Amino acid sequence: MAGPEVGGVSDADALAELAVRRGFYFGAAGAYGGVAGFYTFGPQGAALKRNVEEAWRETFTTRLGNEEIAGPTVMPEAVFEASGHLDGFDDMLVACAECGESHRADHLVEDETDVEDAESLPVPEVENLVADHGIACPDCGAALAGRSVEEFNLMFETTIGPGDGESGYLRPETAQAIFVEFPRLKEYARTQLPFGVTQIGPAYRNEISPRRGIVRTREFTQAELEQFVDPADDDPPLETVADVELCLYPGDEQEREGGAYLTRTVREAVEEGVVESAWVAYFLGVAREWYDRIGVDGDRLRFRQHLAGERAHYASDCWDAESEVGGGVDAATLAADPTAGRWIEIAGFSDRGAYDLSKHAEYGDEPFTIFRQYGEPREVERTTVDPDMSVLGPEYGSRATDVAEALRALAERDPSAFDDESVTVTVDGESVTVASDVANVSVETVTEAGEHVRPHVVEPSFGVDRTVYTLLAHGYREDEVDGEPRTSLALSPAVAPTAVGVFPLVSNDEALVDLAESVARSLRAAGLSVTYDESGNIGRRYRRQDEVGTPLCVTVDHEGREGDGPATVTVRDRDTTAQVRLPAAELADRLTAVVDGDRTFAALREAGAAVE
RNA sequence: GCGCCGUUGGUCCAGUGGUAGGACAUUAGCUUCCCAAGCUAAUAGCCCGGGUUCGAUUCCCGGACGGCGCACCA
Numbered sequence: 001m002a003g004p005e006v007g008g009v010s011d012a013d014a015l016a017e018l019a020v021r022r023g024f025y026f027g028a029a030g031a032y033g034g035v036a037g038f039y040t041f042g043p044q045g046a047a048l049k050r051n052v053e054e055a056w057r058e059t060f061t062t063r064l065g066n067e068e069i070a071g072p073t074v075m076p077e078a079v080f081e082a083s084g085h086l087d088g089f090d091d092m093l094v095a096c097a098e099c100g101e102s103h104r105a106d107h108l109v110e111d112e113t114d115v116e117d118a119e120s121l122p123v124p125e126v127e128n129l130v131a132d133h134g135i136a137c138p139d140c141g142a143a144l145a146g147r148s149v150e151e152f153n154l155m156f157e158t159t160i161g162p163g164d165g166e167s168g169y170l171r172p173e174t175a176q177a178i179f180v181e182f183p184r185l186k187e188y189a190r191t192q193l194p195f196g197v198t199q200i201g202p203a204y205r206n207e208i209s210p211r212r213g214i215v216r217t218r219e220f221t222q223a224e225l226e227q228f229v230d231p232a233d234d235d236p237p238l239e240t241v242a243d244v245e246l247c248l249y250p251g252d253e254q255e256r257e258g259g260a261y262l263t264r265t266v267r268e269a270v271e272e273g274v275v276e277s278a279w280v281a282y283f284l285g286v287a288r289e290w291y292d293r294i295g296v297d298g299d300r301l302r303f304r305q306h307l308a309g310e311r312a313h314y315a316s317d318c319w320d321a322e323s324e325v326g327g328g329v330d331a332a333t334l335a336a337d338p339t340a341g342r343w344i345e346i347a348g349f350s351d352r353g354a355y356d357l358s359k360h361a362e363y364g365d366e367p368f369t370i371f372r373q374y375g376e377p378r379e380v381e382r383t384t385v386d387p388d389m390s391v392l393g394p395e396y397g398s399r400a401t402d403v404a405e406a407l408r409a410l411a412e413r414d415p416s417a418f419d420d421e422s423v424t425v426t427v428d429g430e431s432v433t434v435a436s437d438v439a440n441v442s443v444e445t446v447t448e449a450g451e452h453v454r455p456h457v458v459e460p461s462f463g464v465d466r467t468v469y470t471l472l473a474h475g476y477r478e479d480e481v482d483g484e485p486r487t488s489l490a491l492s493p494a495v496a497p498t499a500v501g502v503f504p505l506v507s508n509d510e511a512l513v514d515l516a517e518s519v520a521r522s523l524r525a526a527g528l529s530v531t532y533d534e535s536g537n538i539g540r541r542y543r544r545q546d547e548v549g550t551p552l553c554v555t556v557d558h559e560g561r562e563g564d565g566p567a568t569v570t571v572r573d574r575d576t577t578a579q580v581r582l583p584a585a586e587l588a589d590r591l592t593a594v595v596d597g598d599r600t601f602a603a604l605r606e607a608g609a610a611v612e
Numbered sequence: 613g614c615g616c617c618g619u620u621g622g623u624c625c626a627g628u629g630g631u632a633g634g635a636c637a638u639u640a641g642c643u644u645c646c647c648a649a650g651c652u653a654a655u656a657g658c659c660c661g662g663g664u665u666c667g668a669u670u671c672c673c674g675g676a677c678g679g680c681g682c683a684c685c686a
Contacts, residue, residue, distance in 0.1 A: 013679095017623065017624075018623095020622085020623070021622070021623050021624095021637080027677075027678085030659095030677090032676095033659065033660065033675090033676045033677065034659085034676070034677045034678085035676090035677085036676085036677065036678085084686080085686070087686080093613075093683085093684085154684085154685080154686075172686080173686095205685075205686095207684075207685065208613060208683080208684050208685080209613075209683080209684070209685090211678095211679085211680090212679085216685075311686090312686050313686055314686085315686095345685095481647060482647065484647075484648065485648090486647085486648085503646095505644090505645055505646065506643095506644055506645060507644085508642090508643075508644075509645090512645090535638095535639085536648080537643095537644060537646090537647085537648085537649070538644090538645085538646050538647065539646070539647035539648055539649080540647080540648050540649095541647085541648095542646080542647050542648085543647070543648045544648085546647090555646065557645060557646075558645060559645080570646075572646080572647085577646095577647070579646080611646085
């Protein structure tokens with residue numbers, strides 16, 4: 001990788017090497033030449049990813065009181081027609097031979113000719129149109145005739161059922177699987193807003209150019225929460241995160257020369273209007289705390305607002321969580337200009353408004369609304385029209401229903417029009433005048449119990465793979481112990497693939513081996529993920545665990561078996577290499593407390609006998 | 613998708629028109645009372661296809677994969 005190097009290798013390279021060597025992740029199907037954009041998570045990576053997902057679930061599903069579903073990854077074409085994702089499907093790109101710039105061929109044709117819907121034309125026809133009309137590159141003016149037009153699919157297409165079947169697509173985001181089920185999901189939420197539905201699972205995008213390991217892939221895992229809120233009523237429980245500090249990078253700061261970050265609490269961000277949507281600000285606060293818990297370095301985390309041109313078709317406002325993952329800029333440069341560095345998007349917080357549910361209401365068979373009952377039923381005056389069809393029918397024949405419809409529309413618009421003797425409406429561009437009493441207009445007082453509202457959606461959407469990458473990048477350490485270099489991963493116990501390594505101090509002593517094996521068994525029985533290792537020597541085993549981020553190692557030595565008292569063992573901390581001696585019988589409880597984050601190793605060390 | 617560069621055991625590298633060598637890692641045995649120690653041995657590799665050649669891991673062409681830049685990332 002280009003850029004300044006640290007210690008002979010840039011850290012992104014070192015990380016990529018560690019990921020492969022230690023089984024975090026590697027390119028899939030290597031035996032067949034590999035396939036770009038697809039990765040296999042090895043034993044360590046799969047465990048880490050699983051733990052990240054579990055931690056996310058704990059926060060965004062359980063703690064927030066939401067419900068999780070699991071939808072299909074393949075859905076019929078109509079879903080994506082409605083969602084707007086299909087609009088991008090037929091995009092056609094043509095690259096200029098002179099300047100190399102790519103342009104939307106269909107847009108050029110629409111601009112330069114009287115063809116209106118070039119997007120729906122077959123590729124060869126668009127190529128011909130480009131040639132026949134002498135369309136030139138908008139940037140450099142070179143002729144584009146003869147250049148091939150490439151179809152550009154970001155969604156993976158497939159066929160549902162045998163033969164030609166029905167066209168289906170692999171979902172490009174997990175969100176749609178939630179939106180399309182809204183009519184049922186609202187029932188499970190007892191038709192009460194606000195409510196949130198989460199989903200963790202794979203999404204697929206046929207990227208033109210996947211890059212940089214698991215940062216940009218064609219299959220990736222999303223963890224998404226769709227929060228359905230009443231646009232008029234609902235406020236987030238802001239007080240729970242009001243004092244959480246956020247590093248914010250709003251649009252105007254990005255566009256300003258020398259723009260900088262703003263540090264604001266969630267409450268300040270809302271009060272000052274830095275973040276417009278209180279719901280978005282609320283989720284930024286929840287996310288900030290979550291990132292802290294799983295081990296994202298707060299100094300290398302920021303929330304950046306999307307610029308207007310950057311926003312997705314569905315978003316009215318969007319903030320991304322971005323992490324700095326190194327590999328391009330050294331620490332000094334970063335200190336001088338925090339906005340330098342290699343930032344990757346790890347989550348997006350969108351205000352999707354009513355976009356998705358409106359679209360599905362339009363294309364689907366359900367209204368995608370929720371009925372909000374009033375506290376008190378309301379008496380409402382409503383103008384009703386019940387045209388006398390026995391008069392309109394003979395008079396207007398097949399146009400009678402259109403006339404009736406026009407009368408209803410007019411009544412809704414302007415009830416007073418029926419005050420006169422006769423009333424005139426326009427049907428198919430023709431004026432029709434009928435006697436007012438034929439329309440049978442009456443004003444009734446009706447009782448309304450509530451109204452149908454279309455919820456708005458606020459969506460925190462997390463990229464799990466990139467979060468995993470961030471944890472590796474932020475946890476990566478190269479240091480020295482007793483003059484020997486050491487590589488370690490400072491992963492939070494909350495997500496570390498292995499919680500505890502258990503070793504006998506030496507392997508040629510049966511008593512130590514037996515005790516170590518029984519310690520490993522008891523810790524596993526207590527629900528901890530444990531690695532047992534007796535190969536090589538103790539130092540090598542510590543190093544192995546350091547490299548995969550195991551926070552604690554238990555070593556069984558002779559000293560712990562001497563005397564009349566119960567057996568004791570030593571516990572070593574990954575980050576400090578400090579040790580403490582504890583009774584073997586208490587291990588499971590003590591270590592579980594550390595792994596669960598209820599206790600620190602330092603506290604454990606104060607309570608026990610420190611080992612020098 | 614375009615351009616530049618690259619691809620040798622699991623990892624990192626050396627090397628060659630006559631099919632390869634190291635380091636680390638791994639495994640087995642010995643040793644070892646706290647941080648990658650030592651000894652012995654073992655396992656394991658030239659990305660794929662085509663061409664040139666008596667012979668290609670090496671040279672040429674194409675592809676795949678990877679890195680970077682451009683474009684793309686709803």
